[in-house]
Amino acid sequence: MHISALTVGQEVGSRRIAVTRQDLVRYAGASGDFNPIHWNERFAREVELPGVIAHGMLTMGAAIQLVTDWVGDPGAVVDYQTRFTRPVPVPDSETGAEIAVVGVIGALDTEKSTVRVDLTVSAEGQKVLVKAQAVVRLA
Amino acid sequence: MSINPDLQGRSYPAGAVYEVGREKIRDFALAVKATHPAHFEIEAAKALGHADLVAPPTFAIIVAQRADAQLISDPTSGIDFSRVVHAEQRFTHHRPIVAGDRLMAALHVDSVRAMGGGAMITTRAEISTTEGEPVATTTSAILVRGEGQ
Numbered sequence: 001m002h003i004s005a006l007t008v009g010q011e012v013g014s015r016r017i018a019v020t021r022q023d024l025v026r027y028a029g030a031s032g033d034f035n036p037i038h039w040n041e042r043f044a045r046e047v048e049l050p051g052v053i054a055h056g057m058l059t060m061g062a063a064i065q066l067v068t069d070w071v072g073d074p075g076a077v078v079d080y081q082t083r084f085t086r087p088v089p090v091p092d093s094e095t096g097a098e099i100a101v102v103g104v105i106g107a108l109d110t111e112k113s114t115v116r117v118d119l120t121v122s123a124e125g126q127k128v129l130v131k132a133q134a135v136v137r138l139a
Numbered sequence: 140m141s142i143n144p145d146l147q148g149r150s151y152p153a154g155a156v157y158e159v160g161r162e163k164i165r166d167f168a169l170a171v172k173a174t175h176p177a178h179f180e181i182e183a184a185k186a187l188g189h190a191d192l193v194a195p196p197t198f199a200i201i202v203a204q205r206a207d208a209q210l211i212s213d214p215t216s217g218i219d220f221s222r223v224v225h226a227e228q229r230f231t232h233h234r235p236i237v238a239g240d241r242l243m244a245a246l247h248v249d250s251v252r253a254m255g256g257g258a259m260i261t262t263r264a265e266i267s268t269t270e271g272e273p274v275a276t277t278t279s280a281i282l283v284r285g286e287g288q
Contacts, residue, residue, distance in 0.1 A: 075235030
């Protein structure tokens with residue numbers, strides 16, 4: 001893939017990611033983030049949340065896969081940032097929650113050979129990440 | 140207890156060394172639903188020019204949150220962990236993290252802003268190898284919710 005073949009506004013792909021309570025437990029174990037708001041309904045409600053919510057870092061970490069698969073090398077992501085604006089409640093059900101991810105090229109830097117991909121990440125039609133941007137360096 | 144305003148500008152030196160293991164990379168990749176072979180197969184990682192399995196782009200959060208724990212568990216910080224919400228996160232990779240890396244993270248509290256009855260705290264972890272090679276800079280903003288927030 002060469003930078004000259006890319007244009008700002010071009011979509012790099014989209015996908016839907018299912019997140020269940022089991023996924024939250026798996027992420028807690030893998031990341032070491034055992035905050036009970038991500039697995040304990042009683043605790044989450046006691047601290048005035050609507051229920052168990054996904055780790056923001058699980059949403060952020062899962063959303064970037066669209067970009068790494070597109071660029072072909074997870075090591076090509078030189079910068080990745082987001083704001084977490086809205087929690088993703090994960091109901092205690094077979095299907096859990098669904099996160100929708102769309103990636104669009106936001107900027108091109110031909111000198112540095114980098115591409116900024118802007119991600120729109122939403123759940124139930126509402127944005128859960130804002131200013132989710134990844135910068136990848138092309139080989 | 141309220142947030143200690145003197146936290147701004149405070150630094151915590153690097154604590155224990157974090158050794159990046161292959162199985163940890165595989166477990167973390169599964170947990171973020173990453174399927175790229177460079178996270179799982181050494182040959183696939185080497186074919187892309189990496190020395191060993193490549194960590195997913197948000198893997199550094201493990202090292203960063205261990206560094207953050209020094210601040211959160213510091214009794215003088217005034218932070219109630221049960222009221223912490225992650226507000227912003229950024230990773231700047233100076234090079235990819237690969238299995239076999241031995242990492243250290245120095246933590247800096249860049250800003251503390253009062254927000255209602257709570258506070259927004261921005262921290263920065265400078266992650267390097269034990270030899271001092273810069274690997275990643277991560278910045279996190281956490282919102283410590285006040286009562287009723």
